[in-house]
Amino acid sequence: MPTATVPSRHSYLVRVTHWITTLCFFALLVSGIEIVISHPRFYWGETGNVLTTPLFKLPIPSSRSLVPTGYGYVLPDQNGWSRYLHFQSAWIAVLTGLLYGISGLVTGHFRKDLLPAKADLSWRGVLTVIANHLRFKRPGAAEAWSYNVVQRLTYLLVIFVLFPLVIWTGLAMSPAFVSAFPATVTLLGGRQSARTLHFFISLALLLFLFVHVAMVALAGFRSRLRAMITGTTGSPTERI
Amino acid sequence: MSDLSRRKLITNGLAAAAGVSGLGVAAHLAEKYGLIPPDHGGIYGLGETLTYASQRLLTRHSFAREFSRSQISKPPLANEIAPFNDAFKRLQAGGFADWRLSVDGMVDRPASFSVAQLKSYPSRSQITELSCEEGWTYIAEWIGVPLSYVLDLVGTHPQARYVVYFSIEPDWWESIDMADAMHPQTFLTYGMNGDDLPLGNGGPLRLRLPRQLGYKSVKFITHLTVTDSLKKFGKGLGSASPEGGYAWYAGI
Numbered sequence: 314m315p316t317a318t319v320p321s322r323h324s325y326l327v328r329v330t331h332w333i334t335t336l337c338f339f340a341l342l343v344s345g346i347e348i349v350i351s352h353p354r355f356y357w358g359e360t361g362n363v364l365t366t367p368l369f370k371l372p373i374p375s376s377r378s379l380v381p382t383g384y385g386y387v388l389p390d391q392n393g394w395s396r397y398l399h400f401q402s403a404w405i406a407v408l409t410g411l412l413y414g415i416s417g418l419v420t421g422h423f424r425k426d427l428l429p430a431k432a433d434l435s436w437r438g439v440l441t442v443i444a445n446h447l448r449f450k451r452p453g454a455a456e457a458w459s460y461n462v463v464q465r466l467t468y469l470l471v472i473f474v475l476f477p478l479v480i481w482t483g484l485a486m487s488p489a490f491v492s493a494f495p496a497t498v499t500l501l502g503g504r505q506s507a508r509t510l511h512f513f514i515s516l517a518l519l520l521f522l523f524v525h526v527a528m529v530a531l532a533g534f535r536s537r538l539r540a541m542i543t544g545t546t547g548s549p550t551e552r553i
Numbered sequence: 554m555s556d557l558s559r560r561k562l563i564t565n566g567l568a569a570a571a572g573v574s575g576l577g578v579a580a581h582l583a584e585k586y587g588l589i590p591p592d593h594g595g596i597y598g599l600g601e602t603l604t605y606a607s608q609r610l611l612t613r614h615s616f617a618r619e620f621s622r623s624q625i626s627k628p629p630l631a632n633e634i635a636p637f638n639d640a641f642k643r644l645q646a647g648g649f650a651d652w653r654l655s656v657d658g659m660v661d662r663p664a665s666f667s668v669a670q671l672k673s674y675p676s677r678s679q680i681t682e683l684s685c686e687e688g689w690t691y692i693a694e695w696i697g698v699p700l701s702y703v704l705d706l707v708g709t710h711p712q713a714r715y716v717v718y719f720s721i722e723p724d725w726w727e728s729i730d731m732a733d734a735m736h737p738q739t740f741l742t743y744g745m746n747g748d749d750l751p752l753g754n755g756g757p758l759r760l761r762l763p764r765q766l767g768y769k770s771v772k773f774i775t776h777l778t779v780t781d782s783l784k785k786f787g788k789g790l791g792s793a794s795p796e797g798g799y800a801w802y803a804g805i
Binding site for chain 1: 597599600601603604608611612615616617618620624626628630632633682684685686687688689690691692763764765766794797798799800804805
């Protein structure tokens with residue numbers, strides 16, 4: 314009955330920013346794949362084009378006839394709307410991320426929910442969590458209310474390392490932005506290095522997404538999803 | 554209605570009104586300072602406007618990176634171009650001696666320049682990178698006369714806001730704001746790597762601006778118009794690119 318007195322598993326702001334970021338992530342992923350298709354070759358250094366040796370090529374056809382792919386056909390050009398959508402989603406994701414980051418600092422969300430406790434921050438603690446995962450041990454009721462040490466470290470890595478890096482490497486590809494801030498690209502070793510790094514960091518974020526969704530599914534898809542939408546977990550703790 | 558919810562309603566109403574009028578003021582200021590791109594309408598208008606406005610504020614006077622001679626790409630990449638039309642072929646047969654760049658619109662002295670005339674003006678060169686929206690890049694030395702030099706010759710009106718430029722190829726035209734038009738690295742380019750500009754790279758005359766992606770550097774240009782509004786050109790979106798689904802501003 315007194316469910317109204319139970320605190321939310323996730324704050325209103327965390328839930329809203331989570332789903333806006335999710336939408337942006339999918340828009341960035343789809344449009345990013347479309348942009349890569351127009352030149353599925355990657356290089357290292359400042360310059361790279363069909364006359365230079367690539368670092369590696371993706372074994373896919375291209376939307377441009379200039380690119381030698383080995384396929385006898387050219388895919389339709391989708392770069393126009395893909396670029397519009399990519400940058401619009403990037404803007405919304407960055408502004409949402411700023412809101413989340415600032416509120417996380419102000420409310421203590423990072424300190425309370427994501428920073429691992431000193432006691433947990435040991436190899437033994439981390440290995441215990443991993444061992445439990447490998448044995449497919451379902452999380453206990455208490456774990457529906459907080460994150461374990463591996464979760465905390467992963468979320469911190471995504472929020473404070475991968476997201477800033479993907480934004481940095483993205484900005485490093487903008488000819489106007491780097492004209493004002495040339496170090497953005499020179500520190501990375503050149504524009505093509507920035508593009509290649511952007512690709513790999515995006516792959517790391519995609520890997521996180523797969524593991525994240527898989528873990529949610531294993532821990533109890535409906536209750537975890539409900540917690541991120543309504544804030545309530547539906548776990549026994551709620552009815553105490 | 555309880556007092557509490559009424560107070561909440563009033564507070565929220567005031568906050569919403571402040572938000573809307575704040576947005577209104579921001580839009581008015583943005584328009585006044587030229588921070589709204591011509592393709593600001595439609596579902597991608599928000600991102601496009603944020604990109605153009607922020608980059609215009611950050612990069613108005615910044616310079617594209619210049620590279621050393623040893624970094625010039627060998628051989629320079631020539632992108633695919635459609636077969637030349639008859640008008641181009643006629644001028645090509647005459648060694649481009651009759652190639653003209655006409656300049657009109659909001660200028661005091663409309664004029665027409667041959668490539669030889671443009672070459673007689675103080676020549677500048679820059680070793681900059683051409684970045685294609687597809688992802689590839691190359692570095693070349695670009696030789697030409699700054700567009701600002703020619704615009705000063707014809708005398709642009711104070712209310713001029715954009716320069717629209719056209720290729721000899723039909724339906725290939727772009728436009729830039731005055732910040733980019735007057736930028737020292739924006740060239741009417743007639744040479745490359747110490748030689749004439751090859752046809753594949755836009756010869757005999759290409760507008761080159763290294764702070765935007767390659768598709769803004771239109772090849773084979775024959776006509777410039779200075780204007781205060783892009784509404785009367787094409788569909789009013791600023792250039793051929795937004796009509797084909799691409800962003801007008803390509804600084805990103």
